[in-house]
Structure formats: C-alpha cells, structure tokens
Amino acid sequence: MFATKRLSKELIKMQEHVPPGITIVKCDNLEEWQMDIKILDDNPLYLNQTYRLKFTFSNKYPIEPPEVQFIQCPASTGTPRTIPMHPHIYSNGIICLDLLGSAGWSPVQTVESVCMSLQSMLTANNRNERPAGDQEFIATNRRRIRDINFVYEDDNV
Amino acid sequence: MAQELKAKGNELFKAGDYSGAEDFFSQAIQKNPRDATFFSNRAITRIRLAKWADVEHDARAAIELYGLKNPVALKSHFYLAQALLGLQRPQEAHDVASEAYQQSLATKNAQSENLSRIVLRAKQQIWAARETARIRELNQTLGSVEALVEADVTRALAELQGRLERGEIGEIGFGEDQKALREDAENKINNLREAFRIASKGEVQERVVPDYLIDGITFEIMHDPVITPSGVSFDRLGITKYIEKSGVDPLTRAPVSVHDLRNNYALKSACEEFLKNNGWAVDW
Numbered sequence: 001m002f003a004t005k006r007l008s009k010e011l012i013k014m015q016e017h018v019p020p021g022i023t024i025v026k027c028d029n030l031e032e033w034q035m036d037i038k039i040l041d042d043n044p045l046y047l048n049q050t051y052r053l054k055f056t057f058s059n060k061y062p063i064e065p066p067e068v069q070f071i072q073c074p075a076s077t078g079t080p081r082t083i084p085m086h087p088h089i090y091s092n093g094i095i096c097l098d099l100l101g102s103a104g105w106s107p108v109q110t111v112e113s114v115c116m117s118l119q120s121m122l123t124a125n126n127r128n129e130r131p132a133g134d135q136e137f138i139a140t141n142r143r144r145i146r147d148i149n150f151v152y153e154d155d156n157v
Numbered sequence: 158m159a160q161e162l163k164a165k166g167n168e169l170f171k172a173g174d175y176s177g178a179e180d181f182f183s184q185a186i187q188k189n190p191r192d193a194t195f196f197s198n199r200a201i202t203r204i205r206l207a208k209w210a211d212v213e214h215d216a217r218a219a220i221e222l223y224g225l226k227n228p229v230a231l232k233s234h235f236y237l238a239q240a241l242l243g244l245q246r247p248q249e250a251h252d253v254a255s256e257a258y259q260q261s262l263a264t265k266n267a268q269s270e271n272l273s274r275i276v277l278r279a280k281q282q283i284w285a286a287r288e289t290a291r292i293r294e295l296n297q298t299l300g301s302v303e304a305l306v307e308a309d310v311t312r313a314l315a316e317l318q319g320r321l322e323r324g325e326i327g328e329i330g331f332g333e334d335q336k337a338l339r340e341d342a343e344n345k346i347n348n349l350r351e352a353f354r355i356a357s358k359g360e361v362q363e364r365v366v367p368d369y370l371i372d373g374i375t376f377e378i379m380h381d382p383v384i385t386p387s388g389v390s391f392d393r394l395g396i397t398k399y400i401e402k403s404g405v406d407p408l409t410r411a412p413v414s415v416h417d418l419r420n421n422y423a424l425k426s427a428c429e430e431f432l433k434n435n436g437w438a439v440d441w
Contacts, residue, residue: 002375002395005375005376005377006374006375006376009376009377010376063398063399064402103403106407106408106410107373107374108373108408
C-alpha cells in the first residue's frame with residue numbers, strides 16, 4: 001500500500017543527498033535495491049573495501065522491515081564484492097541485526113538509516129570472525145531472513 | 158435470476174471486460190432494483206469506464222439502499238467521492254470522503270486508507286482550481302496593465318502626429334520622437350513581463366514541504382495526525398497499523414497501545430493550512 005510511494009520518496013531524497021560512503025547501485029524497480037557501502041575510518045578489517053547490500057521490499061514496507069543482506073559479486077563484474085567479516089554476519093551475507101528483524105524494526109527507519117547502521121556496526125567491530133555455527137547455518141537455513149529468530153544476546157559487538 | 162446476472166457481471170469484471178460487466182449489472186438491476194450490491198458493483202465497473210455521472214448515480218443509489226450510516230455503504234461512499242472528483246466537484250468529494258473517513262475509523266472499516274487518499278486528492282483539486290483562477294487573474298492583471306501602457310503610447314503618438322501636422326516639429330524630430338516613444342513602451346512592457354515572470358517563478362522555487370508536516374512512516378504530508386506518548390506525531394493509519402502489529406513506540410520502543418494515540422489538532426490545522434495554499438504537496 002504505502003510501499004511504492006514511500007520508496008520513491010526515499011529515492012528522491014537520496015538522489016539529492018546521500019551520506020558519505022553510501023552509493024545507490026541499483027534501484028530501477030521498487031522491489032529490490034542494491035547499495036554499496038564503505039567503511040570510512042581506518043579499521044584494518046575493512047580498509048579500502050566496498051560491500052554490496054541487497055534490499056528486498058514487500059508491499060507492507062515500511063510497516064514491515066525490508067530484507068537486507070550482503071551479496072557477493074565476482075571480480076568479472078568489474079566491481080568485486082565480498083561478504084564482510086563480522087561475528088554477526090554469516091558467510092552467505094545474512095546479517096544478524098535486531099533492527100532488521102520483525103521485532104526490532106521501526107517504520108521510521110529508511111534504506112539510508114539501515115546503511116548507516118551497518119556502516120557503524122562494521123566500524124565498531126575488531127573481531128575477524130564469523131558467527132558461531134556459521135557453516136551449519138548456511139547449510140541448513142531455508143527461512144526468510146526476517147523470520148529467523150536470532151538471539152541478540154551479544155551487546156558487545 | 159438477478160443473482161446469476163450479477164455473478165456473470167462479476168466474472169466479466171474480473172476478466173477486465175467492463176462494458177460487458179456493466180451490461181449484466183444493468184440487467185440485474187432491471188430484475189431487482191432493490192439490491193444495493195448491484196448498484197455498487199455497477200458503480201465500480203463504471204469507475205473503470207470513467208463514466209463519472211453514472212458512477213455518481215449508482216453510488217448514491219447503493220448508499221440509499223444500504224442506509225446512509227451502514228458501514229457496508231462506505232465502499233459506495235468511496236466510489237461516490239471518486240465520481241465527484243471525476244466530475245470536477247472537489248468540494249463535494251472532500252465532504253463525502255471526510256465524513257466517510259470518520260465513520261470508517263469509528264467502525265474500523267478497511268476503507269479508511271482509500272478515503273484518506275481521496276480527501277487529500279480532493280484538497281489538491283480544490284487548490285488546483287483556485288490556483289488556475291489565480292494565475293488567470295494574474296495574467297489578466299498583466300494584460301490590463303499592458304493595455305494601459307499601450308493606450309498611453311498610442312495617445313502620445315497621436316499627439317506627436319498632431320504636432321507634426323501643425324508644423325510644430327519637423328519630419329526628423331518626429332521620426333526620432335516616435336522611435337523613442339515606441340522603445341520606451343516596449344521597455345515598459347518587457348519590464349512588466351519580467352516582474353510577473355519572477356513573481357510566479359519565485360513561487361515555483363518554494364515548493365518544499367516542511368519536514369514537520371511530513372509523516373515519518375509514509376513520508377507524505379499528514380492528513381489525520383496523531384501524537385504518541387513520546388511526543389512525536391504520525392499520520393493515523395500508518396502508526397495504527399504499526400502499533401497493532403508491534404505494540405511499541407517506533408522511536409522509543411516503549412510499550413504503547415493505539416488508545417494512547419491522541420489527535421494532534423494543532424498540527425492538523427497546520428497541514429490543512431499548508432495544503433490550502435500548496436495543493437501540489439499531495440503529490441510531493
């Protein structure tokens with residue numbers, strides 16, 4: 001219902017101005033967008049790297065959260081992208097962040113604010129590791145991202 | 158019998174054959190002119206066909222048959238308001254939709270969203286009509302001022318001609334003066350047009366909706382703002398949906414119920430005042 005209008009407005013706003021380190025890659029329809037984010041400080045884990053995010057919107061956006069995950073791009077595309085190392089990011093790009101889950105999402109969040117939250121989540125990290133049970137998770141998970149019941153117990157990262 | 162005709166009409170409607178569907182609904186109405194659903198179905202069919210005067214007739218008939226205060230009739234109010242918009246009668250559309258919107262809130266009817274949209278659309282049309290009149294008036298003003306300048310130069314030229322004929326000035330002086338008068342008049346008119354152009358352009362540049370009138374959920378200008386216990390206002394429909402689903406305030410995440418929402422009348426007036434002068438904001 002609101003989704004298309006709201007997204008086109010977000011787009012207009014972002015075309016006027018985006019915060020540093022955030023680039024719109026693909027937004028030709030109102031169902032899936034791709035964004036590039038960069039980490040601006042000198043955190044050695046992410047130095048000089050750019051990461052690609054995929055946003056998938058349902059028609060209940062922004063009452064319901066978008067599905068957001070990191071995606072990989074092979075070097076052959078000219079813009080190689082990998083999945084950033086982080087104890088809350090699985091190696092298939094799925095992100096464990098409360099504000100992206102149904103319970104933690106708020107409709108005042110935007111694509112831009114989500115990108116900024118992810119930037120700061122990476123900036124603040126100094127652990128070069130994947131979540132516990134990463135291999136098992138990516139092998140067995142078949143649920144939609146927002147339906148996964150992550151346990152947001154780790155407030156230190 | 159009539160019900161079968163209606164079923165056939167519904168089928169064609171779903172298939173996108175609106176004239177065919179209209180036909181069947183008309184036949185159903187001939188068999189039984191007391192069934193409101195026949196009229197409301199024909200009304201939405203005729204909306205697809207943009208037959209606005211007929212939509213108005215059918216919607217009013219359906220409302221009459223349902224009874225004015227029957228919540229089932231809200232859909233027909235929505236059709237009626239659309240018809241009135243189509244017929245360029247935005248004030249009536251606004252009144253019909255506003256009243257129905259209030260009723261739909263009271264009965265938790267699913268039409269609230271549609272009706273809210275029509276209210277905004279009607280406000281926009283009301284503004285557009287006033288704006289057209291204003292621009293016409295502006296151009297008229299420009300036209301009359303230009304006419305005055307022209308009358309003035311014509312009179313001066315005639316006077317000059319008279320002086321030439323009476324031998325008060327020579328041919329050369331006449332030619333020079335004539336040229337000067339014409340140039341002067343041309344300059345005056347150009348300056349006038351520039352002034353009017355700047356005046357209207359200045360307005361176009363100011364087409365920005367202040368952030369405090371924008372709903373943080375839909376990103377649209379608010380039509381029915383309510384305030385949360387944390388002191389932030391949202392448009393009623395979006396925040397209600399979110400709170401019913403999550404039970405928390407979207408900013409503080411403190412537990413909140415829809416009963417904690419209060420009308421923000423001051424903000425509502427501010428939005429209305431802004432829309433009255435800036436109908437384009439509906440499409441912003």
